[in-house]
Amino acid sequence: MDTTTLKVLVERAEKSKIGQVDFNNLSFGNVFTDHMLVCDYRNGVWETPKVMPYQPISLEPSAKIFHYGQSIFEGMKAYKDADGATWLFRPLENQKRLNISAHRMAIPELPEEYFMEGLKALLRTDEQWIPTSEGSSLYIRPFMLASGTGFHASPANEFKFIIACAPSGSYFSGKVKVLIEEKYSRSANGGVGYAKAGGNYAGQFYPTQLANEKGYQQVIWTDDNNHEYIEEAGAMNIFIRINDTLITGPTSDRILDGITRKSILEIAKDEGIPVEVRKITVSEVVEASKNGTLKEMFGAGTAAVVSPISSFGYRDADYDLPELENSYASRLKKRITDIQYNKAEDKFGWRYKV
Incomplete structure (x- = not known):
């Protein structure tokens, strides 16, 4: 039973790009889905997460990510089974590790609910983007960056948590x-x-x-x-x-x-x-x-x-x-x-x- 009280806002793209994608010839991590999840940290709190159309993000030149590299990320995948159901693999391990990384990089930790509910809302919105061919999957990239401004060498006071996704073929790197x-x-x-x-x-x-x-x-x-x-x-x-x-x-x-x-x-x-x-x-x-x-x-x-x-x-x-x-x-x-x-x-x- 889902007992979460967190609401994730959803703004759908007016038009999907999915028709332009050849799902039989996907490289790794170069084609992106219609939507992304964005959640901002301001005034000491994480704000309401929002699924929105995939788009550029706007940052000040003085944003601390550009100067002090205050950023972390995770790598995950979503999979479709033969019946069309969507699965994740040990997602709470990624959530825990994201916060371990955040703690070390002086980034505010993200509550589990924000990570999991935001991720599920995004995957349900872009469900049609999860490939079904053998060995393919939807690569998921959660990341956090310092969006707060200033040239002083100190932690930022504002951050962005974003999840972007890329349908990807089998990762055949060979030996x-x-x-x-x-x-x-x-x-x-x-x-x-x-x-x-x-x-x-x-x-x-x-x-x-x-x-x-x-x-x-x-x-x-x-x-x-x-x-x-x-x-x-x-x-x-x-x-x-x-x-x-x-x-x-x-x-x-x-x-x-x-x-x-x-x-x-x-x-x-x-x-x-x-x-x-x-x-x-x-x-x-x-x-x-x-x-x-x-x-x-x-x-x-x-x-x-x-x-x-x-x-x-x-x-x-x-x-x-x-x-x-x-x-x-x-x-x-x-x-x-x-x-x-x-x-x-x-x-x-x-x-x-x-």
């Missing part, structure tokens, strides 16, 4: 070749690495460009101290399989607490796959590759779910991963996506019907 980074760091102890702050991602672009120039698609981030420990894969959490054991690093100030990561850990245990959450050194991975015990490496995140790594580069040498028939990556991806699309039992209670 990727990665470079283990030894100079640049994604984050540091005491920093904001565990928050989904925009600047974390901007700071990755340049080292990734350098890796691209060398023929690699992504960077494997290592710790900021001695570059001794494997931490993340590009903008994703990383998993490493040595023999039959699946290993991933513990979350920390530097590592994002990924929702796909958490889901993989639970599903792996349910499948009887040995799991270790511990620090893993670059030297251990290199040695495992040399002696044949390194079986798989893959990234895990919302967009691709699971992104297999075909080889990694380290100190001017490349190390190839074996081709496996029944990989952990493919098994775990199928388990997650079958839950997301309502194709299989959800014993974990992760599916959320809109």
Whole structure:
């Protein structure tokens, strides 16, 4: 029973753009739905959220987002099942993490009701935009930014919470070749690495460009101290399989607490796959590759779910991963996506019907 008292205002677009979209040829995150959700924070309170036509937002040149980067975001998806019902995957985890990020970035936290009721109102308004073809989904981007003005280096006093959506096809990135980074760091102890702050991602672009120039698609981030420990894969959490054991690093100030990561850990245990959450050194991975015990490496995140790594580069040498028939990556991806699309039992209670 829905007991919410929060009212979400809805202003519908006069004309839909949906007829101009080829849903059989969708790239990732480049086409946007007819509507967006906007909620402003002013005078110490979050105002009434409103679904409105997708449009540019107007900000003063002195808005603090432009000067001090006070912004955070989340990544989610909505799915249609065979009967046309709409589902979300663990949305309250995104809501909780948004507020963890907000707290770290001195942004006022958003009440759960505003997040969930605003999101549901938006999805119901743009329901026809949720793709139904195999592997496609509606990518959802909730974000918050400092709209308050002033050049003083201090937190803003006004903020915007916005949700925008993009129908997206299957995220076929294929297998990727990665470079283990030894100079640049994604984050540091005491920093904001565990928050989904925009600047974390901007700071990755340049080292990734350098890796691209060398023929690699992504960077494997290592710790900021001695570059001794494997931490993340590009903008994703990383998993490493040595023999039959699946290993991933513990979350920390530097590592994002990924929702796909958490889901993989639970599903792996349910499948009887040995799991270790511990620090893993670059030297251990290199040695495992040399002696044949390194079986798989893959990234895990919302967009691709699971992104297999075909080889990694380290100190001017490349190390190839074996081709496996029944990989952990493919098994775990199928388990997650079958839950997301309502194709299989959800014993974990992760599916959320809109």
